[in-house]
Amino acid sequence: xxxxxxxxxxxxxxxxxxxxxxxxxxxxxxxxxxxxxxxxxxxxxxxxxxxxxxxxxxxxxxxxxxxxxxxxxxxxxxxxxxxxxxxxxxxxxxxxxxxxxxxxxxxxxxxxxxxxxxxxxxxxxxxxxxxxxxxxxxxxxxxxxxxxxxxxxxxxxxxxxxxxxxxxxxxxxxxxxxxxxxxxxxxxxxxxxxxxxxxxxxxxxxxxxxxxxxxxxxxxxxxxxxxxxxxxxxxxxxxxxxxxxxxxxxxxxxxxxxxxxxxxxxxxxxxxxxxxxxxxxxxxxxxxxxxxxxxxxx
Amino acid sequence: xxxxxxxxxxxxxxxxxxxxxxxxxxxxxxxxxxxxxxxxxxxxxxxxxxxxxxxxxxxxxxxxxxxxxxxxxxxxxxxxxxxxxxxxxxxxxxxxxxxxxxxxxxxxxxxxxxxxxxxxxxxxxxxxxxxxxxxxxxxxxxxxxxxxxxxxxxxxxxxxxxxxxxxxxxxxxxxxxxxxxxxxxxxxxxxxxxxxxxxxxxxxxxxxxxxxxxxxxxxxxxxxxxxxxxxxxxxxxxxxxxxxxxxxxxxxxxxxxxxxxxxxxxxxxxxxxxxxxxxxxxxxxxxxxxxxxxxxxx
Numbered sequence: 001x002x003x004x005x006x007x008x009x010x011x012x013x014x015x016x017x018x019x020x021x022x023x024x025x026x027x028x029x030x031x032x033x034x035x036x037x038x039x040x041x042x043x044x045x046x047x048x049x050x051x052x053x054x055x056x057x058x059x060x061x062x063x064x065x066x067x068x069x070x071x072x073x074x075x076x077x078x079x080x081x082x083x084x085x086x087x088x089x090x091x092x093x094x095x096x097x098x099x100x101x102x103x104x105x106x107x108x109x110x111x112x113x114x115x116x117x118x119x120x121x122x123x124x125x126x127x128x129x130x131x132x133x134x135x136x137x138x139x140x141x142x143x144x145x146x147x148x149x150x151x152x153x154x155x156x157x158x159x160x161x162x163x164x165x166x167x168x169x170x171x172x173x174x175x176x177x178x179x180x181x182x183x184x185x186x187x188x189x190x191x192x193x194x195x196x197x198x199x200x201x202x203x204x205x206x207x208x209x210x211x212x213x214x215x216x217x218x219x220x221x222x223x224x225x226x227x228x229x230x231x232x233x234x235x236x237x238x239x240x241x242x243x244x245x246x247x248x249x250x251x252x253x254x255x256x257x258x259x260x261x262x263x264x265x266x267x268x269x270x271x272x273x274x275x276x277x278x279x280x281x282x283x284x285x286x287x288x289x290x291x292x293x294x295x296x297x298x
Numbered sequence: 299x300x301x302x303x304x305x306x307x308x309x310x311x312x313x314x315x316x317x318x319x320x321x322x323x324x325x326x327x328x329x330x331x332x333x334x335x336x337x338x339x340x341x342x343x344x345x346x347x348x349x350x351x352x353x354x355x356x357x358x359x360x361x362x363x364x365x366x367x368x369x370x371x372x373x374x375x376x377x378x379x380x381x382x383x384x385x386x387x388x389x390x391x392x393x394x395x396x397x398x399x400x401x402x403x404x405x406x407x408x409x410x411x412x413x414x415x416x417x418x419x420x421x422x423x424x425x426x427x428x429x430x431x432x433x434x435x436x437x438x439x440x441x442x443x444x445x446x447x448x449x450x451x452x453x454x455x456x457x458x459x460x461x462x463x464x465x466x467x468x469x470x471x472x473x474x475x476x477x478x479x480x481x482x483x484x485x486x487x488x489x490x491x492x493x494x495x496x497x498x499x500x501x502x503x504x505x506x507x508x509x510x511x512x513x514x515x516x517x518x519x520x521x522x523x524x525x526x527x528x529x530x531x532x533x534x535x536x537x538x539x540x541x542x543x544x545x546x547x548x549x550x551x552x553x554x555x556x557x558x559x560x561x562x563x564x565x566x567x568x569x570x571x572x573x574x575x576x577x578x579x580x581x582x583x584x585x586x587x588x589x590x591x592x593x594x595x596x
Contacts, residue, residue: 186562187521216555217562220518223485227525257514264484264515292590 009231009267010046011258012141012177012208013039016067017048017082018252019240021060023289031287032067038282039237040074042275044255048101051082052091068095080141084115089129093136100133102126102173103143106161107150110181114145123164127171134172141175142168143210148185148193158193162200169206176207177234180221183214183250187224194228208232211253213239218253219261226265233258238280238291256280307529307565308344309556310439310475310506311337314365315346315380316550317538319358321587329585330365336580337535338372340573342553346399349380350389366393378439382413387427391434398431400424400471401441404459405448408479412443421462425469432470439473440466441508446483446491456491460498467504474505475532478519481512481548485522492526506530509551511537516551517559524563531556536578536589554578 016036020027027035032050039047049071050064064081073079080099083089092100104122105111111119126142133140146153147161165176178197180190190209198204209225209232211218222233235258241251259273283289314334318325325333330348337345347369348362362379371377378397381387390398402420403409409417424440431438444451445459463474476495478488488507496502507523507530509516520531533556539549557571581587 187559188563215562216517216558219514220521220559223518223521260514261485261518264513265486
């Protein structure tokens with residue numbers, strides 16, 4: 001992805017994937033398609049529409065192929081899908097997806113429990129997947145999970161996170177999304193580690209910050225990352241998502257809150273804030289989500 | 299007030315005053331007394347218990363004298379009251395209050411509309427009030443309102459804010475509370491102006507940050523101030539308060555959110571977080587406040 005000028009930010013909307021996959025409701029194709037089209041209409045230029053993981057593990061994402069084929073694509077918008085492996089990549093490509101997200105954890109235990117591989121085994125697998133995706137003309141981003149803490153291992157060595165990022169970039173990823181998977185990051189920790197990224201990689205252009213609002217600090221953490229030069233942020237409309245380790249807790253950083261923050265520091269996103277607010281309202285009134293615990297500020 | 303070491307913060311709890319004065323409900327004395335005693339029990343060491351403004355203007359505060367006389371005082375806790383003028387000061391002292399808060403605005407128009415004086419007239423009046431309070435053994439803090447923006451004038455010259463602070467300190471105020479009265483401050487603006495305070499006054503020890511959460515940025519703004527050395531923060535339990543210019547909007551920065559932030563950056567406050575949470579719950583369940591729009595994170 002191209003480098004950003006410092007007064008612009010790019011929001012990677014994860015609501016239809018990271019958001020919905022952590023909600024108990026399974027949305028029909030037409031509702032997902034509506035959501036994705038509304039997000040594109042609001043000005044979001046990177047939308048993660050679903051994932052090609054096995055439906056046995058994530059039934060919420062079972063219809064991603066059909067969603068990908070059904071959406072009316074808008075010029076200038078990238079429609080991303082998550083793939084766990086080579087098979088998922090093939091399904092994604094067969095469905096016309098050209099923007100591929102891969103994932104692994106920086107925690108051995110979390111990676112083992114989630115992906116049933118060691119971190120090194122994941123790196124080897126992803127090298128092949130990324131290489132194949134790129135050779136077929138796809139653009140790839142890679143998520144690294146639990147970068148600020150793991151539910152099993154606690155603290156994570158950030159040097160290890162940066163080594164993994166280095167490897168994934170060298171395999172051909174265009175962007176690394178640093179995931180605070182359980183929303184445990186704290187503002188000074190985020191700031192310090194983002195400064196280390198900027199120092200090691202020259203800038204934060206190839207990085208995105210992926211925050212969860214488990215403890216109400218996601219927006220402050222986003223500001224901490226912003227101060228160290230981060231201009232790519234993942235977020236979820238309406239705060240869709242929840243956290244599997246904290247029932248009832250807020251989910252991903254809300255897109256509307258992120259827009260408010262970026263607006264307040266005069267950063268351009270090309271996203272229409274009232275339209276984003278409308279989408280959250282629509283998710284509540286028409287789709288039936290109860291986002292009240294996540295909709296703190298109107 | 300004594301200077302703080304950098305790994306400690308001092309929370310000035312404004313719920314019973316700035317909070318309740320902006321709520322439509324008028325609490326009976328016994329409920330206010332309970333609230334104040336619960337706050338002290340939770341470890342808050344500076345509690346603003348009410349104000350001695352004319353009850354015609356702020357009926358919610360009419361019983362402050364009786365509240366002051368009724369509360370069971372706890373060792374090590376300072377019980378503050380707001381006074382608008384000499385007459386208010388005398389009523390406060392008569393009620394046994396030894397910790398006095400005075401106030402004025404950094405905006406000519408806001409000051410005129412609120413206090414019916416020019417900024418310079420307010421300074422002259424406060425010089426006398428502060429001098430008298432100090433000579434009678436009181437400790438004084440001074441609020442400066444609208445420091446990050448005024449509902450009538452828009453932008454405020456921060457040089458003017460610092461000149462007013464300088465004057466109020468020279469009159470004998472121990473602390474200046476910088477009020478983002480309408481909650482319009484933005485993180486970079488707060489950070490930049492806090493840096494100017496630290497530069498001009500050598501440290502932020504004599505300053506407190508008073509934030510309102512009108513746009514959901516209060517916590518991020520608190521972090522911005524923290525980064526520039528601020529360790530004194532005003533907040534309101536349960537986010538009591540509201541904003542007179544934005545009906546239904548969140549009020550003061552919530553004490554519970556502030557505690558969460560300070561905890562996350564390893565700053566000691568001596569306040570018991572679960573107890574603070576309990577007070578907010580009690581305000582809802584027993585006192586009958588609807589704090590739902592302000593209680594975003596549990």
